[in-house]
Amino acid sequence: xNTRINDYARFVGDECIARIRGLAKDLQGTTLLHVxxxxxxxxxxxxxxxxxxxxxxxxxxxxxxxxxxxxxxFQTTKTMHNALQGKDLQLTAEMKREYEVVNRRNAERxxxxxxxxxxxxxxxxxxxxxxxxxxxxxxxxxxxxLSHPNFDLWQFLLKYVKLYDISIFSSxxxxxxxxxxxxxxxxxxxxxxxxxxxxxxxxxxxVYTRYEIPRDKPILLQVSRFDIFKDPLxxxxxxxxxxxxxxxxxxxxxxxxxxxxxxEAFIAQVREQASCDPQIHILPxxxxxxxxxxxxxxxxxxxxxxIQKSLREGFALxxxxxxxxxxxxxxxxxxxxxxxxxxxKTGLLSDSIAGTASKILRLLHDRKLxxxxxxxxxxxxxxxxxxxxxxxxxxxxxxxxxxx
Amino acid sequence: xNTRINDYARFVGDECIARIRGLAKDLQGTTLLHVxxxxxxxxxxxxxxxxxxxxxxxxxxxxxxxxxxxxxxFQTTKTMHNALQGKDLQLTAEMKREYEVVNRRNAERxxxxxxxxxxxxxxxxxxxxxxxxxxxxxxxxxxxxLSHPNFDLWQFLLKYVKLYDISIFSSxxxxxxxxxxxxxxxxxxxxxxxxxxxxxxxxxxxVYTRYEIPRDKPILLQVSRFDIFKDPLxxxxxxxxxxxxxxxxxxxxxxxxxxxxxxEAFIAQVREQASCDPQIHILPxxxxxxxxxxxxxxxxxxxxxxIQKSLREGFALxxxxxxxxxxxxxxxxxxxxxxxxxxxKTGLLSDSIAGTASKILRLLHDRKLxxxxxxxxxxxxxxxxxxxxxxxxxxxxxxxxxxx
Numbered sequence: 073x074n075t076r077i078n079d080y081a082r083f084v085g086d087e088c089i090a091r092i093r094g095l096a097k098d099l100q101g102t103t104l105l106h107v108x109x110x111x112x113x114x115x116x117x118x119x120x121x122x123x124x125x126x127x128x129x130x131x132x133x134x135x136x137x138x139x140x141x142x143x144x145x146f147q148t149t150k151t152m153h154n155a156l157q158g159k160d161l162q163l164t165a166e167m168k169r170e171y172e173v174v175n176r177r178n179a180e181r182x183x184x185x186x187x188x189x190x191x192x193x194x195x196x197x198x199x200x201x202x203x204x205x206x207x208x209x210x211x212x213x214x215x216x217x218l219s220h221p222n223f224d225l226w227q228f229l230l231k232y233v234k235l236y237d238i239s240i241f242s243s244x245x246x247x248x249x250x251x252x253x254x255x256x257x258x259x260x261x262x263x264x265x266x267x268x269x270x271x272x273x274x275x276x277x278x279v280y281t282r283y284e285i286p287r288d289k290p291i292l293l294q295v296s297r298f299d300i301f302k303d304p305l306x307x308x309x310x311x312x313x314x315x316x317x318x319x320x321x322x323x324x325x326x327x328x329x330x331x332x333x334x335x336e337a338f339i340a341q342v343r344e345q346a347s348c349d350p351q352i353h354i355l356p357x358x359x360x361x362x363x364x365x366x367x368x369x370x371x372x373x374x375x376x377x378x379i380q381k382s383l384r385e386g387f388a389l390x391x392x393x394x395x396x397x398x399x400x401x402x403x404x405x406x407x408x409x410x411x412x413x414x415x416x417k418t419g420l421l422s423d424s425i426a427g428t429a430s431k432i433l434r435l436l437h438d439r440k441l442x443x444x445x446x447x448x449x450x451x452x453x454x455x456x457x458x459x460x461x462x463x464x465x466x467x468x469x470x471x472x473x474x475x476x
Numbered sequence: 477x478n479t480r481i482n483d484y485a486r487f488v489g490d491e492c493i494a495r496i497r498g499l500a501k502d503l504q505g506t507t508l509l510h511v512x513x514x515x516x517x518x519x520x521x522x523x524x525x526x527x528x529x530x531x532x533x534x535x536x537x538x539x540x541x542x543x544x545x546x547x548x549x550f551q552t553t554k555t556m557h558n559a560l561q562g563k564d565l566q567l568t569a570e571m572k573r574e575y576e577v578v579n580r581r582n583a584e585r586x587x588x589x590x591x592x593x594x595x596x597x598x599x600x601x602x603x604x605x606x607x608x609x610x611x612x613x614x615x616x617x618x619x620x621x622l623s624h625p626n627f628d629l630w631q632f633l634l635k636y637v638k639l640y641d642i643s644i645f646s647s648x649x650x651x652x653x654x655x656x657x658x659x660x661x662x663x664x665x666x667x668x669x670x671x672x673x674x675x676x677x678x679x680x681x682x683v684y685t686r687y688e689i690p691r692d693k694p695i696l697l698q699v700s701r702f703d704i705f706k707d708p709l710x711x712x713x714x715x716x717x718x719x720x721x722x723x724x725x726x727x728x729x730x731x732x733x734x735x736x737x738x739x740e741a742f743i744a745q746v747r748e749q750a751s752c753d754p755q756i757h758i759l760p761x762x763x764x765x766x767x768x769x770x771x772x773x774x775x776x777x778x779x780x781x782x783i784q785k786s787l788r789e790g791f792a793l794x795x796x797x798x799x800x801x802x803x804x805x806x807x808x809x810x811x812x813x814x815x816x817x818x819x820x821k822t823g824l825l826s827d828s829i830a831g832t833a834s835k836i837l838r839l840l841h842d843r844k845l846x847x848x849x850x851x852x853x854x855x856x857x858x859x860x861x862x863x864x865x866x867x868x869x870x871x872x873x874x875x876x877x878x879x880x
Binding site: 254465472 | 641648652656659660869872876
């Protein structure tokens with residue numbers, strides 16, 4: 073399963089691999105610790121699973137620790153997450169205390185000694201308070217959309233963020249007014265992960281058959297957690313409009329990350345909304361928690377058009393995945409999406425239900441345009457958003473940032 | 477004239493001075509080279525004149541080199557400057573060549589060996605191409621407003637900017653989509669510079685007398701180069717409106733930086749506009765090139781209300797100076813101004829001629845509000861925009877960023 077750096081030469085060329093090896097040469101034996109809040113579900117865990125073997129292959133000593141928390145803790149961090157992405161929510165005093173206590177307990181039980189410590193997202197941000205005396209570099213890696221944060225929540229988090237040596241954001245749009253040193257590192261996908269490897273026609277067909285989705289009509293697909301910011305209810309409205317003019321099916325493929333207690337309530341609402349139309353398929357089916365990566369891969373490859381109607385996004389790796397599969401996409405211009413979907417070149421952007429529906433209809437009728445967008449999208453991802461670029465950025469930062 | 481770090485304890489407290497000394501301790505003997513395009517005129521030269529003695533006092537070995545250029549070169553860099561701040565201008569092939577040739581000649585005649593090389597603004601950006609092999613850190617320090625850059629010009633400059641280890645911007649709003657590592661370092665003023673030291677009532681009076689400006693009516697003042705982005709013509713319109721309801725005088729105090737060939741033509745236009753009203757005073761008077769720093773200081777301290785009606789700003793140090801003098805200010809919310817003028821707290825923001833005029837009238841009638849804003853403005857500058865904070869940010873960056 074684990075890949076090696078040389079495996080990527082066929083996508084990015086030998087020169088890129090040599091550049092990465094050159095950077096890693098100066099970092100032999102460097103210890104690197106990642107801390108985040110979940111080992112499964114969501115883009116962060118996914119990227120760490122792919123990046124870690126490559127750091128090791130390059131001679132860095134890499135560890136990954138996962139925060140363990142209480143239900144109240146995860147409810148707190150979910151509230152923080154939503155408020156930082158713009159919702160008008162507050163933390164109670166009890167929630168703030170739980171946030172600090174859980175972080176302290178975790179920080180105390182973990183070995184935090186490493187040359188570079190990379191703390192991912194707000195959940196473990198207070199770890200910085202427990203930084204060992206020994207000289208090391210502490211990076212705060214933020215994956216979420218901070219372009220419209222709730223002021224109070226941001227002030228609360230800022231206490232911790234300010235203590236890091238550097239903050240790393242996925243887009244320059246999320247850089248806020250707070251600290252000294254910032255890096256802009258876009259996320260990435262791994263072309264050799266099961267989510268993205270090539271599949272045969274039969275493999276794709278088998279997944280659609282397994283979930284009883286006939287491929288008799290064009291398939292519109294959105295892959296995303298069932299979360300209000302991904303707007304699955306809006307996608308259903310878009311589908312209803314498209315269907316008035318062109319018969320099709322809608323697949324909403326989701327599943328909640330394990331740190332998301334709100335997911336269950338929201339998915340019930342989505343199922344309710346979809347229940348009246350047998351051409352809307354909600355995956356995974358009730359009773360199954362997670363689609364496998366190969367299944368998501370197959371769903372994307374089998375779809376006619378991919379939708380990403382998010383209201384907020386960190387970067388939207390599901391868009392990157394769709395583009396890599398040469399699929400035409402219609403998406404909203406939020407978060408990192410416009411860096412990926414260059415309107416009219418690598419996909420189409422839209423900011424309304426009516427606009428999204430009409431652009432989908434345009435693509436359903438203009439197959440040449442759909443194919444051209446797909447190919448341009450693939451090239452754009454190859455040049456900018458593969459795991460090798462991500463790795464190279466991290467290695468460059470580790471080379472540049474040190475504490476004397 | 478040169479100050480020492482201990483001289484600032486009375487403004488910022490002993491703890492801040494100790495923190496700065498602690499950082500400098502790890503940087504003893506570090507060589508630091510600054511390169512910019514002018515040694516007089518403009519905020520950059522002014523800050524360097526004040527910062528350099530402090531770096532030396534703290535044990536760093538600091539040099540400052542100034543680019544020498546041809547008229548075509550400075551016309552080119554002025555065009556770049558305007559285009560980067562949003563004007564629709566292009567460089568001819570001849571201009572691009574001159575830009576590169578002048579940079580090469582300068583880079584070749586200078587000794588570029590230093591542990592840290594800080595290149596200021598676009599004029600000497602191509603110096604990075606001549607970076608010596610010896611390991612050193614190269615910082616690109618950008619002082620201008622890059623929130624709406626002309627695309628082609630930015631792409632041209634980006635070739636060079638991308639090669640630096642880090643780019644430093646005055647505000648997070650100027651961080652663009654281009655490179656890996658960024659720092660946000662606000663500029664600063666020096667409370668011990670002649671521009672900002674306390675003056676006696678007699679010293680203030682003497683300057684107004686020297687320039688034949690009676691203090692019989694409230695004085696409105698804008699201090700700024702005569703540049704289209706500072707909108708002196710708009711300020712005259714504001715004054716005309718204010719005067720309809722409250723008799724007053726307008727002082728426009730400017731002078732062009734030596735790298736600004738357009739200045740002379742524009743100042744003639746401003747003089748023309750002002751010539752019909754003896755209560756508008758344009759300084760320096762025709763035939764004199766520059767006001768002294770003490771004169772500007774006195775003008776600010778003697779004014780009733782200070783205006784900053786800029787259309788684009790890097791940071792607007794003239795605003796910082798006005799706030800430090802506890803003056804009520806009415807300013808536009810561009811560039812770094814809203815970080816300084818918090819509307820209704822440390823000054824008033826306005827985005828139109830009518831709005832600026834009405835806010836000035838409000839301040840002329842409500843002396844309590846004017847005084848409260850002035851005091852809050854002073855405190856805000858003391859806590860955020862003094863030279864000691866600037867120095868501390870640079871020392872922190874030099875500690876964090878190294879090339880192995």
